[in-house]
Amino acid sequence: MAELVKGPLDGLRIIDLTRVLSGPFCTMILGDLGADVIKIEPPKGDPVRAQGTMTEGHSGYFAGFNRNKRSVVLDLYSPAGKAALSRLLADADVLVENFRPGTLEKLGLSAGALKALNPRLIVASVNGYGSQGPYVDRPAFDFIAQAMSGFMGVNGAADGPPMRAAPPVSDLVAGIYAAVGILAAVQGRERTGKGQTVEVAMVNGLLSLMAYLSSEYFATNELPQRTGNDHPLVYPYGLFRCSDGQIAVANSHDQILRRFLDTLDLGWVMTDPRYDSNPKRMAAREELRSLIDNRMAGNTQDHWLDVLNAAGVPCGLVQDLAQVFADPQVTAQEMVIETPVQDGPALKVLGFPIKLGSTPCALHRPVPRLGGHTGEVLAEAGLSEAEIAGLG
Amino acid sequence: MAELVKGPLDGLRIIDLTRVLSGPFCTMILGDLGADVIKIEPPKGDPVRAQGTMTEGHSGYFAGFNRNKRSVVLDLYSPAGKAALSRLLADADVLVENFRPGTLEKLGLSAGALKALNPRLIVASVNGYGSQGPYVDRPAFDFIAQAMSGFMGVNGAADGPPMRAAPPVSDLVAGIYAAVGILAAVQGRERTGKGQTVEVAMVNGLLSLMAYLSSEYFATNELPQRTGNDHPLVYPYGLFRCSDGQIAVANSHDQILRRFLDTLDLGWVMTDPRYDSNPKRMAAREELRSLIDNRMAGNTQDHWLDVLNAAGVPCGLVQDLAQVFADPQVTAQEMVIETPVQDGPALKVLGFPIKLGSTPCALHRPVPRLGGHTGEVLAEAGLSEAEIAGLG
Structure with a gap:
């Protein structure tokens, strides 16, 4: 944890109102790259803190999405909580949220109010369908985004049903895209001096991965067929049987x-x-x-x-996770690491997929306990001890 | 195409040696955001130009990955081609490549040579397994990365085989991550004045999406089971039958x-x-x-x-691509657009998943014909007409 090399985003301050998955994944990527991510949690905390199997009382699921962040508890429905958030936003580079569209306005943080508070602020939103269009008020969820985007429909065996991917790909792809959008807006601000909004919808993110499936549909008006693990156009290609199991060959x-x-x-x-x-x-x-x-x-x-x-x-094993985590290449790439957890044990989490040569991704901060940095962060923002105590 | 608003990456110059999918997806995202992407192609061109169904002689598959780029033909195995590339790199911000590790060195572009040429240059690589570790020399392909990363192993029906996703998700996720890494390195350069390497491996990118599947494995040492479209832990959840077909409910x-x-x-x-x-x-x-x-x-x-x-x-249809592209929300989000093609017809392609409020993603440039900007770009780099003619 001794930080000798600062990440490339050192000095970038992010106020993170997100919870669960898409938003926290986005801000963790930025934190891994050195940004100062301040996770604002309601008094009950991000629900993921209570999800998954606990190790000595700590959720590995939460650790996997919240390393490299500081946690500040604020009740955004109280006047004092709102005021403290405003103080933090006045001095921040980026606000990230993944509420349903319209929630920021309800919290008093309309686009106009945010601009008045800090014209340099970049306001990033991750949501299900986007903030424009007929589905703006629909609740979103990974499984539904996989269904609505066409992603499920192209996956699965030729004689089987449409098949979702087990990992929450629509959340995570949207989170990565949001990181791209935020960093592009930071770059644009170098020229304009002004912040702007960034939005990524889960359905749009998955739809953007349709590649030749969409281009063939546009060119031919014919729907792609599901082909399971076979290639739709080339043979031999797929899984073949060795003496002790199958391998994939492309x-x-x-x-x-x-x-x-x-x-x-x-x-x-x-x-x-x-x-x-x-x-x-x-x-x-x-x-x-x-x-x-x-x-x-x-x-x-x-x-x-x-x-x-x-x-x-090109060939390989169809590995299960035990094989993946025992794979010498995965080890060489440091794709499993141990992160410290504030007041808790070190926990295994996935490593950094982005490898930078000079200022690499690193563990800059432990996984925070709920509100582990409320006092520290609010004091940095200039709140008095009495003001901070008044929030509790 | 009249460009009233410049993208947030206006002024960022990218020399793009990539072909096929992962790298071109990365550079298209940066081009959509306003970067000046100069696609260097061998005399025969990116192989994707010849793939997929042709519309008036033009590949929609190529268009879907190569809008917002200029095309320059250089034979990188000829001394004149190498020299021209060096001229371009001397003045660029980013080099992106998706060769197998070691290929840049064979082209005379070792890390040391690139640093001598342009110490501010960011050198980004997208590959299969990473440039360190026992599999460094293995050829990569999307299907194999899906197998090796554990992604296939967790997908599929409870009583069925591991199931790949049909879209080339390992290429595309690596491409988006590379865009994050590049923009982080650009930001880091503001402080250090120096470029650095950025690398994303396809296997690492997919592995990073394992979310609770990996954290549960770390916590319990038990392998996740495939559960098809059902939720492993919650019921009722999944697909249910209405009078005219199923809907997904989460x-x-x-x-x-x-x-x-x-x-x-x-x-x-x-x-x-x-x-x-x-x-x-x-x-x-x-x-x-x-x-x-x-x-x-x-x-x-x-x-x-x-x-x-x-x-x-949260609920929705399991849409096929015809339904997706007729969906009023997809239309409202402008997720299908028409791009001009140099010397060709306008072609439908997927829209921009990243929505910026003030300097949005836009069609800044048509899909280029092969070498459509060789003269223009090399003249900008200071090559004489005779030098440019000598490359042909």
Whole structure:
């Protein structure tokens, strides 16, 4: 925790009104990069503090989204809480919130009021559907955003139902996008001297990942079909059986496919008149699958991963989380770290996906206990001890 | 296209050596925000130019990843091409590449050489596994990153295989993270005056989305089970049948569940001794499902979406892409736009997920034809007409 190198966002002060997932993920990314994130919590705290399995009374789920933050308890429905928040905002760079649209106004923090308070303030919102349009008042939730965005509809087996992803991808993608938007607005402020609003909707974030699925629909007006783990347009591609389990192989074009088949001593397939084009191979899918599975059954996953990767064929295990966290590459990339927790034990959390060479992401601050920095932060903002005591 | 408002990244110059997906997605996000993205392409061009269905000879797939860029053709294996690239880099803010680790060095662009050329340059890399660790030389591909990161392993039906997501999520999430890292490094440079490296690996990016799945594993050492579209811990939750099709309902906690059941005139369930706790409801899943389906079968999807959303219950359709693109909310959010294409037709592409209030994302430049700006960009960099002609 001894901080020798400051993060690249050192000096950027963020007032964080978010709770649960999308917003806290956004502000944790900014905190990992060195921003001073002040998490404003209601007296009962972010509900995630009470969720997931507790380790010595502390939630690892909460730790995974709230390292590198300070916690200040304010009751935003009380005049003194509102006044303290205003003091903090007057001196901040960014406000982040993930309430339903309209809630800030109800708290007295309309766009106009915020501008009057601090014209340099960047006001970032993460929500479900966006603050414009017919669904503005609908409640949002990750599962619903996965459904409404079309993401579920393209996922799943060819003969199965639409399938959500288990991780809360709509929350998290929106959180990362919000970090991009905030940093772009910070950069823009260098020129204009003025803050502005930033908004990311969960549905829009997931929809933005539709890639060729959307471009093919625009070009052809035909809906993409679900194809499970197979590639819709290329074969052989997918999961194949070694002696001790399956591996995933991505023969994404002919050059890689040739390397794959050569490594299996099946190079003749590419010139055999039954299989010498991708359409023929798609049609002969079952024959080819058994040819390949027969050959791969003669050796182990480890063997095939070694020789195929060495031949330049993208391949890998379908790892469960135990395998992932035992993977030497995951270890080398420091993708599991231990974070200190204020008044609690060190807890394992995921590491930093953004690697910077000179001013890397780091653990600048422990996971805060509820209100662990109320006095410290409010004193920095110029509140007297009496004023701070009056908030309690 | 008349640009009245400059984007927040106006003035930021990005030299983009990336191709296919992860890198081009990163640089498009920065271009949407106003950066000057100069896409360096080999004489044959980014392979995506030739992929997907063509509209009047132009790939919508390419358009969806390459609006707001200029295209310069350089043969980086020729001395003149290398020299021209060096001229561009000397004056740039950011270099982005998504080669396999080590390729930049082979092009003569080692970290030391780049620093000597331009100490303010930020050098960003997107790759599969990261540039440190035992898998550094492995080829990467989205499907493999989904498998290796554990993402596939947690997705899918309880009685089915691990299931990839159809969109190339590992490429795209890494691309968004890279945009965060680049903008953080730009911000850090304000203080230090120096550039640095930024790296995002596809596997790390997806792994970072494991949320409570990873924190529960860390806390309990038990692997998460696949649960398809059901919630692992809460019932009723999931898909329910109306008279004309299913809707998704996320009763994420008791307060919302009470609203849901009240709206269905099933409020008594919450106090019935058979169902008055979540564990009892989990055990009585099939009884409750038929109670609810029977009630919902009495009316349409539209009816239930209206009354449940109004009651504050997160719910929605599992939309296919035709429904998504006809959705009035998606229209109101301008999530489908038309981009001009140099020498080609206007093409539909996805809109901007990041909404900024004062300096919004915009179409600053058409999708470039291959080399459409070679002369213009190299002349700006001070190359003579003869030098530019000599590259051809």
